[in-house]
Amino acid sequence: xxxxxxxxxxxxxxxxxxxxxxxxxxxxxxxxxxxxxxxxxxxxxxxxxxxxxxxxxxxxxxxxxxxxxxxxxxxxxxxxxxxxxxxxxxxxxxxxxxxxxxxxxxxxxxxxxxxxxxxxxxxxxxxxxxxxxxxxxxxxxxxxxxxxxxxxxxxxxxxxxxxxxxxxxxxxxxxxxxxxxxxxxxxxxxxxxxxxxxxxxxxxxxxxxxxxxxxxxxxxxxxxxxxxxxxxxxxxxxxxxxxxxxxxxxxxxxxxxxxxxxxxxxxxxxxxxxxxxxxxxxxxxxxxxxxxxxxxxxxxxxxxxxxxxxxxx
Amino acid sequence: xxxxxxxxxxxxxxxxxxxxxxxxxxxxxxxxxxxxxxxxxxxxxxxxxxxxxxxxxxxxxxxxxxxxxxxxxxxxxxxxxxxxxxxxxxxxxxxxxxxxxxxxxxxxxxxxxxxxxxxxxxxxxxxxxxxxxxxxxxxxxxxxxxxxxxxxxxxxxxxxxxxxxxxxxxxxxxxxxxxxxxxxxxxxxxxxxxxxxxxxxxxxxxxxxxxxxxxxxxxxxxxxxxxxxxxxxxxxxxxxxxxxxxxxxxxxxxxxxxxxxxxxxxxx
Numbered sequence: 122x123x124x125x126x127x128x129x130x131x132x133x134x135x136x137x138x139x140x141x142x143x144x145x146x147x148x149x150x151x152x153x154x155x156x157x158x159x160x161x162x163x164x165x166x167x168x169x170x171x172x173x174x175x176x177x178x179x180x181x182x183x184x185x186x187x188x189x190x191x192x193x194x195x196x197x198x199x200x201x202x203x204x205x206x207x208x209x210x211x212x213x214x215x216x217x218x219x220x221x222x223x224x225x226x227x228x229x230x231x232x233x234x235x236x237x238x239x240x241x242x243x244x245x246x247x248x249x250x251x252x253x254x255x256x257x258x259x260x261x262x263x264x265x266x267x268x269x270x271x272x273x274x275x276x277x278x279x280x281x282x283x284x285x286x287x288x289x290x291x292x293x294x295x296x297x298x299x300x301x302x303x304x305x306x307x308x309x310x311x312x313x314x315x316x317x318x319x320x321x322x323x324x325x326x327x328x329x330x331x332x333x334x335x336x337x338x339x340x341x342x343x344x345x346x347x348x349x350x351x352x353x354x355x356x357x358x359x360x361x362x363x364x365x366x367x368x369x370x371x372x373x374x375x376x377x378x379x380x381x382x383x384x385x386x387x388x389x390x391x392x393x394x395x396x397x398x399x400x401x402x403x404x405x406x407x408x409x410x411x412x413x414x415x416x417x418x419x420x421x422x423x424x425x426x427x428x429x430x431x432x433x434x
Numbered sequence: 435x436x437x438x439x440x441x442x443x444x445x446x447x448x449x450x451x452x453x454x455x456x457x458x459x460x461x462x463x464x465x466x467x468x469x470x471x472x473x474x475x476x477x478x479x480x481x482x483x484x485x486x487x488x489x490x491x492x493x494x495x496x497x498x499x500x501x502x503x504x505x506x507x508x509x510x511x512x513x514x515x516x517x518x519x520x521x522x523x524x525x526x527x528x529x530x531x532x533x534x535x536x537x538x539x540x541x542x543x544x545x546x547x548x549x550x551x552x553x554x555x556x557x558x559x560x561x562x563x564x565x566x567x568x569x570x571x572x573x574x575x576x577x578x579x580x581x582x583x584x585x586x587x588x589x590x591x592x593x594x595x596x597x598x599x600x601x602x603x604x605x606x607x608x609x610x611x612x613x614x615x616x617x618x619x620x621x622x623x624x625x626x627x628x629x630x631x632x633x634x635x636x637x638x639x640x641x642x643x644x645x646x647x648x649x650x651x652x653x654x655x656x657x658x659x660x661x662x663x664x665x666x667x668x669x670x671x672x673x674x675x676x677x678x679x680x681x682x683x684x685x686x687x688x689x690x691x692x693x694x695x696x697x698x699x700x701x702x
Contacts, residue, residue: 155663159683162435163528175665183677190658190666195482197658201665204678348482376482399486399658400476402528403438 132416133423134409136170136390138368139291139316141252143170143225143391146424147381147409148370150395151176151229151255151295152201156215157222163402168409170391171225173319174215176257178230179237181207186339191328196347196374197396198326200340203231203260208241212248220250227293231257234264235276235283243287253291256284259299259322259344271297271322274309281313291316293370298350298357299325307361318361319370319393321354346396348374355387362388362429376404378411385424386431436531436661437462440524444501449583452508453551454517455493456525461500463529467492469559470534470652470687473502474660476526477515484512487528489657489682491555491629494587502527505554505583531660532686535559535650537566538625545623546572546593547638549610549630553584555652556629561591571596571618575610575634579603611637620645626690627651636695649690655681 134145149157149166151173157166166172184204191198205211211228219226228251232238238256245251258271258280270276277294284292294310296303298321307318323344328337336342354373362369371389374396375381381392397404416424441458449455463473474487490504508514519525535555538544544563546556553574563570570593576582577600588595597605598613606613611634620641626649628638635651642649655667662683669681672694679685 153659153664155661159659159661159663163438184665184668187668187678188656189668190656190664192484192486192656195485197485199658199664199666201668204665204668347485396485396658399660399664401438401526402659402661 129413130417132413132421133425134413136425138370138390139253139293141171141225141291145170145409146385146391147405148173148227148372148391148393149398149405150372150393151257153395153398156211157219157224158215160398160402164406167223169224169405171227171252172219173227173229173255173393174211174219175205176203176229176231177205177208177211177241178203178232179208179241181205181210188337188339191337191343193326193328193345194349196345196349198328198338198343198345199323200338200343202340208244212244216248216250225252226250227253227255229255229257229295231260233260234262235280238280239283239287242284246288246290251290253293253316254284254288255319256280256292256294257322258294259297269297269299271306272300274305277306277309278313281310281315285314293317293319295319295322296357297322298353303357304360304364307365307367311365311367315367317368317370318365320361321350321357321373324350324353346374348376350374351380351383355383358384358389359387359432362432375408378408378415381408381412382415382427385427386429388429388432390425390428435466436529437466438526438528439463441502441527443519443521443523443525445503446519446521449505450580453505453581453583454508455503455505455583456516456519457501457503458525458527459499459501460527463527464495464497464500464502467495467497467502467530468534469562470555471530471532472660472686473504473527473529474531475504475516477512479526481515484510484515486512486658487660488512488516489531489660491652492530492558493554494558494561505551507551528660532682533684535627535687537562538568540566540568542568542624543622544568544570545618545626546570547610547614547626547628547630547634548572548574548584549634550576550581552630552652554629556627557584557587557591559627560588560593564591564593570594573598573610573613573618575599575613575630577601610634614638614641620647623647625649632696633698636697639690639695642690650687651690651693651695652686653681653688653693654686657682
């Protein structure tokens with residue numbers, strides 16, 4: 122698609138997700154864009170809808186032993202292990218930088234217990250610059266024998282409900298695809314008071330080194346991302362859009378504006394760009410411009426007209 | 435600062451059985467290059483397999499022409515795809531990235547030890563060291579004479595070159611580290627740089643430590659983003675460390691005395 126045409130017709134890219142008003146539907150996914158600073162030489166993030174920062178826990182975490190990543194066909198596995206400096210360092214050292222840039226920040230939080238999620242949420246509540254909280258519920262619940270929060274509807278309900286009790290910010294659980302019925306989980310999040318849903322997180326997988334006869338990743342299992350997971354992600358967004366009345370931030374393997382449109386047409390109000398950032402640091406800007414081009418080409422006034430356009434009755 | 439630039443390929447040569455030299459024009463990136471840094475290259479613009487960029491050391495840089503040359507060995511799908519790039523094609527290049535070598539100052543006696551294609555970053559380093567009026571000795575170890583691919587460039591740069599081959603087809607017969615321990619007088623060396631397999635660098639670092647010579651090594655790790663965002667290329671510098679450094683951002687160059695190198699290939 123042609124970019125940078127002379128005096129292009131204005132198109133309305135603004136979207137609303139719960140109480141969040143974003144200038145456009147492009148969201149940089151957690152864990153793929155650090156705290157924004159890492160990419161400052163390549164892209165002006167103030168033009169992007171929102172940045173979801175690296176998953177943050179109450180205390181600092183050092184992460185998993187290497188190897189932490191491995192490439193697989195049309196994708197990659199990662200097992201970073203939530204390495205992050207802890208919520209205090211994020212608020213004191215990284216948030217001021219992002220505030221200066223004028224980008225809408227969505228905090229991504231993770232914990233080992235419901236209480237930890239609630240505690241981080243209450244610390245974030247008092248901060249300007251943060252427009253929403255994304256809940257990483259693909260974490261083991263230490264009080265429930267390490268079962269992931271995101272795989273049990275009751276635990277999803279509890280963690281969303283607890284965080285809602287601590288904050289007036291929109292709360293957006295990021296759903297794990299590693300479940301039998303994604304709709305059941307989405308409904309539990311809705312019942313807990315979620316303002317929107319983010320989906321999908323990575324698909325659990327692994328790779329084997331046949332010379333060493335060992336799993337490649339230090340953590341054995343890792344999360345699959347990239348174009349390989351797009352069909353699964355689209356299917357899940359479609360299913361949830363039909364059954365749950367919450368705005369959806371959709372993503373999984375988006376590499377270009379066509380992929381982004383597919384997610385919007387199955388019901389995503391906004392799209393998250395993840396792994397593609399590693400390949401092309403300006404990809405979010407390019408996708409945004411190409412989406413505008415699509416709207417002009419099809420004489421559409423607003424990106425919102427396309428949300429759910431491909432969903433069948 | 436780093437840039438994203440489309441580089442016009444002006445040269446792509448198979449210099450040995452599975453070793454290639456690729457030269458492209460990226461004036462903005464070239465103007466910022468420092469020895470030891472790397473460029474992150476997409477092996478193919480259209481393929482999703484492999485998906486990620488490939489980090490390649492700066493083998494040579496011509497700031498006047500705005501060109502960068504990388505040296506790579508075909509080891510997997512990504513480098514195999516890269517071999518298909520032709521002159522007049524464009525390659526998608528990100529860089530320069532990472533923390534490069536520390537220069538020791540002018541008129542120093544410097545020793546560079548390279549193993550295999552690990553010679554690559556040492557060649558551009560040798561060029562800059564010569565500009566700094568340093569006396570540069572280069573030891574390069576390979577399997578055989580055919581793999582001694584940097585010889586012409588190093589001769590043109592003006593270094594004292596000592597090859598070591600496993601089969602004895604060029605120079606010293608044996609390991610480059612044996613050559614180092616047998617032939618190099620540590621009293622004449624102010625600074626050592628090494629790049630190659632870790633067991634080789636481990637022996638070079640031991641030599642440096644034994645004689646109190648400061649030095650640096652360049653490490654390798656699988657990377658995704660190359661800018662410190664994905665936290666994929668994590669490594670503990672010493673076994674007892676709690677925190678991981680990121681090879682892409684904190685390195686790839688590290689001081690020899692700060693890192694515990696592996697004695698075995700992929701020593702984990």
